[in-house]
Amino acid sequence: MLFRSKQKAMAEAMAANLSMAAVEGRSPWADARERFLRNKAAVVSLILLVLVVLACVFGPMLLPHSYEDTDWDAMAMAPTWHNLHLFGTDDLGRDLLVRTLIGGRISLMVGLLATIASVTIGIVWGATAGFLGGKVDTVMMRIVDMMYAVPYLLIAILMVTLLGREFYLVVLTITVFSWMDMARVVRGQTLSVKSKEFVEAARAIGVSTGSIIFRHVVPNLLGIVVIYTTVTVPGVILTESVLSFLGLGVQEPMTSWGVLIEDGTGVMETTPWMLLFPAAMLSLTLYCANYIGDGMRDALDPKDR
Amino acid sequence: MSDKKLILSVRDVKVHFKVKGGNDWPWTPKKTLKAVDGVSFDLYEGETLGVVGESGCGKSTLARSILNLIPATAGEIVWMGRDLRQGTEKDWLAVRRDIQMIFQDPLASLNPRMTIAQIIGEPLRVHRPELSSDEVMKRVRAMMVKVGLREQMINRYPHEFSGGQCQRIGIARALILEPKLIICDEPVSALDVSIQAQIINLLKELQREMGLALIFIAHDLAVVKHISDRILVMYLGREMELAEKHALYDLPSHPYTRALLSAIPIPDPKLERSKQIQILQGDLPSPINPPSGCVFRTRCPLAEAQCAGERPALRRLSADTQSSCLLA
Structure with a gap:
């Protein structure tokens, strides 16, 4: 009897709690995160990619070899436990594992830098064209079309011949020829967000143009930007290769x-x-990035809501 | 009407757009689309003006021109004795405190990345920056209760609500500044019938409570009849008839109004079967190239030769009715 009344009191207290407390809303971002975490391929890829990155960053410090020193006892050696040449050595006797990880640093670095640069240019370019519309939009997007028509390998060869083989040149070349996709996507999204009723509602309220851009338009662009960024990374790494x-x-x-x-x-x-x-490392990275991109798209695509 | 205060006076407002055909050469002169072509009406304090007409007749454009969301190309919009079309952006900001808008698509009019608290509180943040965030929250909660939303939902996002709830959020956002006029652009046409009634009754209740004036745009005549005091009938960007509700429904003076009214279904199968629906022939003419004279003459069952001549203006037939039909 006592037990039952206690139970009843508890149930009542819980009900009261439920109706009183402000229910914490689930933001579209929280929803997206949950959808992403449910996607097994994407989560496994994310873990693998993190492992690859960690290995490239810290691996060379932990291994006994340097990427440029020759091991005179082991020329063109197949993978072996001898001297810890786990990936073998190349024909100059340099440890392949260390060289692969060091090479990974460069490839990932190029991928990261060129992606950041091209995404930034793409967002600014696309958002500007989309917002201003009219003639500015036409001119800016025709420039994008022209960029697509330029044979990038030819320009890359020219630049390297004239300026030498430099790390920053590689990044620059890749950036110059990879921002157009992002610009187009962002422009399209800006146009569609701009014409949504909530932007009109904000204007009717009297929200300033700057606030409309930063509070209403940009947050609604981010989803698609995140998706395209994850798709750009493998493309850029591949171009570097x-x-x-x-x-x-x-x-x-x-x-x-x-x-x-x-x-x-x-x-x-x-x-x-x-x-x-x-090749295996490169393929692994590209597969992972692509699966993560896929997962991001599924998680963030507004049509899925 | 003379005992009530005049708050908004719209005089001969025109909204014209320059349009270019897809196949035109760049040097082809652009055509003019007359979305709204000379509309005038007065609005008094606490009154509801219904605006009806078929799709594309310029109802929404008219509403947006009053708020300068689409600038009017000609005419006067006089709010509280001041012509808004002469005003600067700063004057508009002050006016926007008094005129708010409710939109057709409830979900699309709410930013999906903002919580309800942020959405309803935004007008306060723009117009009353001196309020503390606690004070804003307090007012948001009070307003939520007023429009029939549970306070606990304050941190939720729009996609977690039904259409009717979203429209309540839109209404709360419009009301939080305690405006004098709310322009409702088909606020219920995207909702289920049972929800429509809830929202309309909520609007009527709030109107009585806060002394609001409403401009209520709809293409559902039954809805308009329920909420309006006076009704403006538009066709192809022009006014056909402007009349007190009862005068319009009992004694429509314009053939277009009669055609619209005959299309209202009667909730009695016997009457409904014996009813004569007056079907209009043909389609809505293009607002780029409207018919001369009375724009309705191409589909009017009564049209005569004189209708093609001069463009008829709205003229007063009785104390309650103004009509633009030459034959009325």
């Missing part, structure tokens, strides 16, 4: 995944590990 593969990337003894793959292809019949390991 293409440039390096053609000998337009960083200079020896510094290396990148593209350079390693290029070196590996030449000797793939005799020492296949020189191709396999860097």
